[in-house]
Amino acid sequence: MTKAREIHLVTRPTGLPEADHFRLVETELPALQDGQVLVNNLYMSVDPYMRGRMRENAVYAAAYELNKVMYGGAVGTVTESRASGLQPGDVVLSQCGWRDRFVADAGTIERIEPLDRDHLSWYLGTLGMPGMTAWVGLLKLGEPKPGATVFVSAASGAVGANVCQIARIKGCRVVGSVGSDAKAAWLREECGADAVINYRTCGDLTAALAEAAPEGIDVYFENVGGDHLQAALANMKPFGRIVACGMIQTYNNAQPAAGPNNLMLIVGKKLRIQGFIVSDYMDLQDQFRNDMQEWIKSGRIKTRETVIDGLDNAVGAFLQLFSGGNFGKMVVKI
Numbered sequence: 001m002t003k004a005r006e007i008h009l010v011t012r013p014t015g016l017p018e019a020d021h022f023r024l025v026e027t028e029l030p031a032l033q034d035g036q037v038l039v040n041n042l043y044m045s046v047d048p049y050m051r052g053r054m055r056e057n058a059v060y061a062a063a064y065e066l067n068k069v070m071y072g073g074a075v076g077t078v079t080e081s082r083a084s085g086l087q088p089g090d091v092v093l094s095q096c097g098w099r100d101r102f103v104a105d106a107g108t109i110e111r112i113e114p115l116d117r118d119h120l121s122w123y124l125g126t127l128g129m130p131g132m133t134a135w136v137g138l139l140k141l142g143e144p145k146p147g148a149t150v151f152v153s154a155a156s157g158a159v160g161a162n163v164c165q166i167a168r169i170k171g172c173r174v175v176g177s178v179g180s181d182a183k184a185a186w187l188r189e190e191c192g193a194d195a196v197i198n199y200r201t202c203g204d205l206t207a208a209l210a211e212a213a214p215e216g217i218d219v220y221f222e223n224v225g226g227d228h229l230q231a232a233l234a235n236m237k238p239f240g241r242i243v244a245c246g247m248i249q250t251y252n253n254a255q256p257a258a259g260p261n262n263l264m265l266i267v268g269k270k271l272r273i274q275g276f277i278v279s280d281y282m283d284l285q286d287q288f289r290n291d292m293q294e295w296i297k298s299g300r301i302k303t304r305e306t307v308i309d310g311l312d313n314a315v316g317a318f319l320q321l322f323s324g325g326n327f328g329k330m331v332v333k334i
């Protein structure tokens with residue numbers, strides 16, 4: 001019998017989750033059947049969207065079931081195989097995170113030829129779902145033109161840092177907002193952002209944004225919501241586009257928060273606001289990976305990660321997403 005350790009959701013949080021909403025459980029894996037593989041996870045992802053799956057009425061991804069293992073992106077290696085086309089040692093991507101090993105049908109996982117075996121966790125960040133979110137949202141929905149000003153919130157995170165760097169590649173002027181001076185310095189010095197606001201220390205965010213983007217904003221890549229949306233609306237140019245990717249400021253609200261009080265500007269400035277979910281664009285995955293691999297190889301995209309050690313610390317890693325404890329993509333090394 002092969003044992004596995006996995007993390008279950010045991011009660012549904014109403015505000016910010018706490019450690020006792022989760023439980024680490026030891027379990028026995030079933031014997032391999034034909035067409036199946038045993039996979040050892042190397043890294044698992046923690047992502048803000050997982051908070052939505054902890055609600056009973058999750059919006060776009062199925063709710064996690066109570067007392068069952070949670071799901072999420074993971075990269076691992078095959079250790080045993082009864083499936084043609086998959087050998088021990090193969091590197092695979094799956095949605096079987098939150099556990100150290102698992103048995104799966106071969107058709108539910110993806111074998112990859114890694115760009116760099118020393119950086120397999122990139123497949124959970126820059127080369128994975130968050131990177132593709134940045135690529136789809138900015139290029140397909142934001143339609144950035146050279147010289148345009150792009151404002152990005154949560155700009156040093158998994159999605160945001162890629163948005164900033166892709167916007168620079170496309171010849172845009174980039175303004176980011178982040179929660180620390182260290183993140184701001186990295187974004188300016190390593191990722192080429194033209195101006196970065198520390199929203200915790202800047203005072204009036206609308207005024208700080210007006211100073212950072214005196215000509216106005218053409219594209220706002222929305223990751224935060226609340227005061228950031230309010231400030232962006234005030235500073236958008238006419239016919240600007242808002243790519244609504246996420247609103248992390250609201251994810252742990254026990255009660256709905258008041259919205260921005262300047263929504264009428266959408267009318268007066270003739271703005272387009274487009275929400276999206278990256279999983280609706282999987283037909284573009286090969287195109288995204290080609291672009292991103294080229295940009296990484298040519299040094300035009302840089303990746304920063306916070307790597308937390310051990311499945312036991314995965315819940316803590318997830319919770320840090322809501323206080324800015326991650327610098328770049330948050331991953332858990334199993």
Ligand SMILES: NC(=O)c1ccc[n+]([C@@H]2O[C@H](COP(=O)([O-])OP(=O)(O)OC[C@H]3O[C@@H](n4cnc5c(N)ncnc54)[C@H](OP(=O)(O)O)[C@@H]3O)[C@@H](O)[C@H]2O)c1
Pocket residue numbers: 047048049129130133154155156157158159160177178179180183223224244245246247248249250276277278279321322323324325326327328329330
């Ligand atoms: N639509 C899609 O398909 C899709 C896919 C992936 C992600 N998303 C969304 O994209 C956004 C970013 O996700 P990510 O994976 O890249 O996460 P991330 O940016 O790597 O991590 C979250 C960051 O958000 C910031 N933050 C947390 N709480 C905040 C608050 N109350 N106010 C302001 N900033 C706050 C923190 O950075 P600071 O230190 O800078 O505050 C934190 O590090 C999220 O809204 C997520 O839901 C959407």
